[in-house]
Amino acid sequence: FLAAADGLGSIAIDTTQLNMSVTDPTAWATAMNNLGMVPVGLAGQQLVTDSICVPGFDPSLSMMTGITPINPMIPGMGLVPPPPPTDMPVVKEIIHCKSCTLFPPNPNLPPPSTRERPPGCKTVFVGGLPENATEEIIQEVFEQCGDITAIRKSKKNFCHIRFAEEFMVDKAIYLSGYRMRLGSSTDKKDSGRLHVDFAQARDDFYEWECKQRMLAREERHRRKMEEDRLRPPSPPAIMHYSEHEAALLAEKLKDDSKFSEAITVLLTWIERGEVNRRSANQFYSMVQSANSHVRRLMNEKAAHEQEMEQAKESFKNALTGILTQFEQIVAVFNASTRQKAWDHFSKAQRKNIDIWRKHSEELRNAHSEQLMGIRREEEMEMSDDDSGDNPSKKLRVDDSALAAQAYALKEENDSLRWQLDAYRNEVELLKQEKGQLFRTEESLTKDQQLQFLQQTMQGMQQQLLSIQEELNNKKSELEQAKEEQTHTQAMLKVLQEQLKSAKELAEINGHDESQANEINVLTVALVNQDREKNSEKRSPGLKSEKEALLIGIISTFLHVHPFGANIEYLWSYMQQLDSRISANEIEMLLMRLPRMFKQEFTGVGATLEKRWKFCAFEGIKTV
Secondary structure, three states: OHHHHHHHHOOOOOHHHHHOOOOOHHHHHHHHHHHOOOOOOOOOOOOOOOOOOOOOOOOOHHHHHOOOOOOOOOOOOOOOOOOOOOOOOOOOOOEEOOOEEEEOOOOOOOOOOOOOOOOOOOEEEEEOOOOOOOHHHHHHHHOOOOOEEEEEEOOOOEEEEEEOOOHHHHHHHOOOOOEEEEOOOOOHHHEEEOEEEEOOOHHHHHHHHHHHHHHHHHHHHHHHHHHHHHOOOOOOOOOOOOHHHHHHHHHHHHOOOOHHHHHHHHHHHHHHOOOOOOOHHHHHHHHHHHHHHHHHHHHHHHHHHHHHHHHHHHHHHHHHHHHHHHHHHHHHHHHHOOHHHHOOOOHHHHHHHHHHHHHHHHHHHHHHHHHHHHHHHHHHHHHHHHHOOOHHHHHHHHHHHHHHHHHHHHHHHHHHHHHHHHHHHHHHHHHHHHOHHHHHHHHHHHHHHHHHHHHHHHHHHHHHHHHHHHHHHHHHHHHHHHHHHHHHHHHHHHHHHHHHHHHHHHHHHOOOHHHHHHHHHHHHHHHHHHHHHHHHHHOOOOOOHHHHHHHHHHHHHHHOOOOOEOHHHHHHHHHHHOOOOOHHHHHHHHHHOOOOEEEEEEOOHHHOEEEEEEOHHHHHHHO
16 A cells, blocks of 8 residues: 555646646545545635535634534534444545645554543644655645644654644544655655644643633522522511610510511510510510410411311201202112113113213212211211210319419419519619619718728728837837947957956966866856846846737747748637737737747748748757
């Protein structure tokens, strides 16, 4: 087949001959018609007539108007012939162009393979091009398939062609397997076998995604419009609670025609939590109005039941009349079937009369059974009423009546209690609005606060006076201590001088060391006696036996509290023993004995706390 194709390529064809008519123009028309192209150089011959072609068809209308682009390759559109049967190979024809010629492949060979078509594919891969093929020649061949937007040619023998629409790719795939020859040259560089396949391009996929998103948006919009159309209307908005709206609602609750709307508003207000002490009475009146409709509804139910009974009675009477007429009709048919009248009817008339009689008897029996069923129900109701005469039934009825009466009394009691609570709330609100009770209570609380503040001020003044006295005592004690310290220092100096002189005399006179030690002991004893006298002067003795007892108890209490205790804690403990003792007395007693009790501060800032500790044993250790 290749040799035959090369042999055909060795034939010299003048380009001027392309403008002349060929021997068999039908073959060329069929080949080009398969491509949907007008063959170039066939003396203006057109593959399809203008009446068949779509005049001025713009494929871009599919994106704007939603019209699906017409694929010329679709059979049955009048642009291409119907496809041959699947069991017969497709016969392709030679295609002549201005710069090249395309020879079809062997029809016995299998069709060229193609990859899976990517979504929105508008780009094809064309391989096997002649080495001397240019972009102009490629465009001349493939622009007959449709509008070309871009051609990307490689240095090797392939290129990528992007069309304006997707259906043009199918027409380009049709050229796969054709052998392309440039002009009448027999050079290998001027011939090649075309392989056209789908190509995956990002631009095609992006446009396809945009189109899919647009379709999805349209579908969502359509569904939303459908949902909005089918959605039930929203309920009317409930107004907010106010006294004016509550008064209007109370009037609506009394109106039977507006009761259903008003009861919905009342339920919404109660669920919102609009009930408070101020509005409780108003809400109770509205609830009471709603309760008053129960009797109306029961009356309406009784009226409807009465209407139903009347309708049943009228239905039963009408059914009885219908049944009577059915009996008469059946009697007519029975009389007609007797020998006296039956012999005078023809065979067809007898047959019709017999059919009519059977049908009437069936209808009469059905109506009779229905009427008997109604009567049985009435008899059962009557038997139920009669069975109420039994003593057990009477007891049950009496018990149920008593229970109903008790329940009614309970409800009445609850309603009266709620009314009483509402009146109480109203009275309290009125009192608060007038402000009388509030003013008296406020004045009483103010007087109590003033008295408490005055007592506090007096206590603080007394405490301040006591603190001033203590401060004066401390100052005097400090001055005495300074005087004693100076006196003691002077005595120490004197004693040291005497000791030195005594030592010198002892050394001079030759006394032994025992005499010197006796002198030292005497001097130490004198100093200690002096210290004891000073301490006795500084700390006056206990005034009474009660103070000694308190010091013993406080010492024991603080000894078991090694971290100390504040004066309030100590006073609360002592008050259990003597309720008349005060915290000030205890603090004065502790301050008078600095060798037994010492004061320490713990904490920082606002947590600063003053604690007392027992330190008598520390003084003994130091001594």
